[in-house]
Each structure stands twice: as C-alpha cells, then as structure tokens.
C-alpha cells in the first residue's frame with residue numbers, strides 16, 4: 636500500500652512536470668510580420684538629450700535579436716520606424732510598442748522605453764524590455780512560461796530571446 640502511494644505520487648509529479656513543460660513552449664503570434672528579416676529604425680527626439688540607459692538598452696536588444704534569430708535591425712535616419720523613450724513615474728510600466736500593419740505586413744512600428752520606471756536603470760532591465768518590445772513588432776505576442784514575451788519575467792536575468800521566442804519567430808519567417 637505504501638509503495639503504491641509512492642508510485643502514484645511519482646506519476647503525478649511527472650505528469651505535472653510534463654504539463655508545465657508544454658505550457659512553457661506556447662508562443663503566441665500576433666498575425667503580422669516584418670516585410671523581411673532586415674529592418675530599420677531611427678532614434679526618437681526624446682533621446683537627443685543622451686538618455687544612455689534607454690538608448691543602449693534598445694541597441695543591446697537589437698543585437699540580441701540578430702544573435703538569436705538573424706533579424707537585422709539597422710539605424711537609418713529616414714526610417715518610418717522609431718525607437719524612443721517617454722517618462723511616466725512607475726515601477727510596473729516598462730515599455731510599449733505600437734505596430735501598424737497591412738495585409739499581415741508591418742508598415743510601421745514605434746517603440747518606447749519608460750525612463751520614469753524606477754527599475755529601468757537596473758542591470759539588463761532596459762535591454763530585456765527592448766527585446767520584449769521588438770518581439771511585438773517582429774510578430775510574437777504575450778505568453779507565459781520561459782519567454783521574453785512573459786510580462787512577469789525577471790528582467791534582470793532574462794534579457795535575450797528564449798527558445799520559445801525563437802520557435803515563434805521561426806514559425807513566422
């Protein structure tokens with residue numbers, strides 16, 4: 636009887652592990668994509684005063700997507716896409732991305748990181764937020780589990796696209 640109980644709880648444990656594994660591989664797609672894996676952006680005017688934390692966060696995020704999925708963002712002053720910052724005192728509002736699309740193709744994106752977020756200067760937080768916001772423009776949406784698109788992730792330790800995110804991008808491009 637005792638052994639049966641142990642086996643039953645072991646099986647239950649394995650089932651729970653399997654279930655949580657499948658949840659962590661659940662990317663969600665927006666239904667839009669960049670016209671190609673090469674895209675451009677220009678810097679917004681709020682960064683003219685040398686907001687280095689924000690700007691280097693966006694740049695590190697840009698590089699992270701190239702490393703993870705060969706998505707090649709380059710700075711071009713005549714780009715229709717803009718990366719910028721805004722100020723709103725908060726400990727929970729980190730960033731935002733507005734994506735305009737037509738027939739499933741992104742025609743314009745505008746991303747902002749919140750310079751008024753009290754955590755934004757912590758190590759890797761701006762980068763993590765940038766990678767997440769780029770993810771929206773690329774075409775992946777909020778999800779749970781081990782994903783840069785998980786809004787509850789620890790931004791100081793998760794700051795690059797995860798396997799689930801890369802799988803989502805591979806499914807689109």
Ligand SMILES: [Zn+2]
Pocket residue numbers: 767768771777
């Ligand atoms: Zn988001």
